[in-house]
Amino acid sequence: MWTPIIPNSQLIIFGNGSTTSNWGLELFISPTHQLYVIVIACAVCLVLIGIAIIVLHCKEKMEDKRNEPEFFL
Numbered sequence: 428m429w430t431p432i433i434p435n436s437q438l439i440i441f442g443n444g445s446t447t448s449n450w451g452l453e454l455f456i457s458p459t460h461q462l463y464v465i466v467i468a469c470a471v472c473l474v475l476i477g478i479a480i481i482v483l484h485c486k487e488k489m490e491d492k493r494n495e496p497e498f499f500l
Contacts, residue, residue: 436456443449 439453441451
C-alpha cells in the first residue's frame, strides 16, 4: 500500500502479469469544495497585492515629479 502525496486522491496500480514492467499507475484526484475556496482566496490576495503595487508606484512617480529639479536654460 502506498500513501498518495496529494490529499483526497487515490493511487491505483494495475498489474498485468508477474513482471513489474507491465504494471501501470493511475492517480485519481477528487477536487473538493475547499479547492474553490483556495482559488478564490488566492485571486483576492493577488488583486490586493496588485492594487497595493499600483498605488505605491503612482505615489513614487508623483514624489519623483515633485522633487525633480527645474533647470532653466
